Amino acid sequence: MATSKFLTLAEIAELVGGQVRGDATTNISGVGTLTSARQGDITWIVHKRYAAQLEQSRASAVLVPTDFGPTALPAVLCKDMERAVIGVLGAFAPPVPGPATGVAPTARVAPSAVLGNGVAVGEHVIVEADARIGDNTVLHAGVFIGPEAAVGCDCRLWNNVVVRERCEIGNRVIIHPNSVIGADGYGYEFYEGRHHRVPHVGRVTIGDDVEIGACSTVDRSKVGSTIIGSGTKIDNLVQVAHNVKVGENCLLCAQVGVAGSTTLGDGVVLGGQAGTRDNIVLHAGVMVAACSCVGQDVPAGIKVMGMPAVDSRRFLRESASMRRLPDLVSQLRDLASRVQELETAANDKP
Numbered sequence: 001m002a003t004s005k006f007l008t009l010a011e012i013a014e015l016v017g018g019q020v021r022g023d024a025t026t027n028i029s030g031v032g033t034l035t036s037a038r039q040g041d042i043t044w045i046v047h048k049r050y051a052a053q054l055e056q057s058r059a060s061a062v063l064v065p066t067d068f069g070p071t072a073l074p075a076v077l078c079k080d081m082e083r084a085v086i087g088v089l090g091a092f093a094p095p096v097p098g099p100a101t102g103v104a105p106t107a108r109v110a111p112s113a114v115l116g117n118g119v120a121v122g123e124h125v126i127v128e129a130d131a132r133i134g135d136n137t138v139l140h141a142g143v144f145i146g147p148e149a150a151v152g153c154d155c156r157l158w159n160n161v162v163v164r165e166r167c168e169i170g171n172r173v174i175i176h177p178n179s180v181i182g183a184d185g186y187g188y189e190f191y192e193g194r195h196h197r198v199p200h201v202g203r204v205t206i207g208d209d210v211e212i213g214a215c216s217t218v219d220r221s222k223v224g225s226t227i228i229g230s231g232t233k234i235d236n237l238v239q240v241a242h243n244v245k246v247g248e249n250c251l252l253c254a255q256v257g258v259a260g261s262t263t264l265g266d267g268v269v270l271g272g273q274a275g276t277r278d279n280i281v282l283h284a285g286v287m288v289a290a291c292s293c294v295g296q297d298v299p300a301g302i303k304v305m306g307m308p309a310v311d312s313r314r315f316l317r318e319s320a321s322m323r324r325l326p327d328l329v330s331q332l333r334d335l336a337s338r339v340q341e342l343e344t345a346a347n348d349k350p
Helices: 009-016 048-056 081-092 312-323 325-347
Strands: 002-008 019-021 027-031 041-044 061-065 075-078 180-183 188-191 194-197 203-206 217-219 225-228 303-306 309-311
Touching: 002 009, 002 081, 009 019, 009 061, 009 075, 009 081, 027 081, 041 081, 061 081, 075 081, 180 203, 203 217, 217 225, 303 312, 309 312, 312 325
Parallel strands: 027 041, 041 061, 061 075, 180 217, 203 225
Antiparallel strands: 002 027, 019 075, 188 194, 303 309
16 A cells, blocks of 8 residues: 655654664555565564565565564564554555535535535535534535434545434444435334334434444334444444444444344444344343354353354353264264164073
8 A cells, every 4th residue: 555655664653652673764655464565665563473474575664563573674663563553554544535625516405404614515415404414524425314314523424325314423423335324113013914014203323433334224213212322333234223222332243133122232242144133132241253143131241152142152062062963973873783782682591
């Protein structure tokens, strides 16, 4: 990832809180992996087992942990490698594309809508009556903001995002393309020989610093609010159903499905393709393994996996036992044969 921007290794060390080892005047213009880095790039290495790859790298410098041994390249010794990598990626990231401040010619903003300072409204955006958009928020092309919806400050809503009527979004929220906030919940009652739609008159409330991936949906509540807590990060293709309450700083990975009226405590992690049934509680710190199905309440701090999901230690023990079944079946057959032989021999005695 090369850019037109240059930083010296000394400047990078200051940026990431590290210490230079080698030529501090080395100019860096981008970031790359050990195998993709080019001359002028800085790379990183976390474990000594990758040292051989470092020797083959064309990078000009490397980020390494403070206890890493000698390197052929100039290095920045880092106490926190993850934060250091984030820092250099941010320093060399190209500008994020988007509409200019103001309202694009093809956009339609209702007269009663309120736009804050520095708002950018892209082509073909629609902002309906009495909607409110906070300062410095960016609405990319094709975004729809429904009547009386509210979007906070410093948000970025990518192409074709839909925020339906009366939904509320906090500050510094990022929503990626084609996601829908506030579609009606999936609720029907069967009588008189057919399914009757249940009205959903609530809303969605999203806290600050939330990020929602592409093509994800958060349904409005029957009454009250479907809630996404501050700091929560939602991956692509995730379904959050009506009246769900997601706590703060949760992680919902790709293709997760959270059924209606489920509550997730703070810090809950749902692995890819995990699902929950409706009306259960996953208390704070629960971790659900990928492809698991949770059918009952889970106490705080527990790791679960499987279908139906159980405590991870129990699941692993049961899985190990299952792998032994073919051998056990063979042993049982052998025992049954021996018992039959003994019984036959006993019956043959005079």
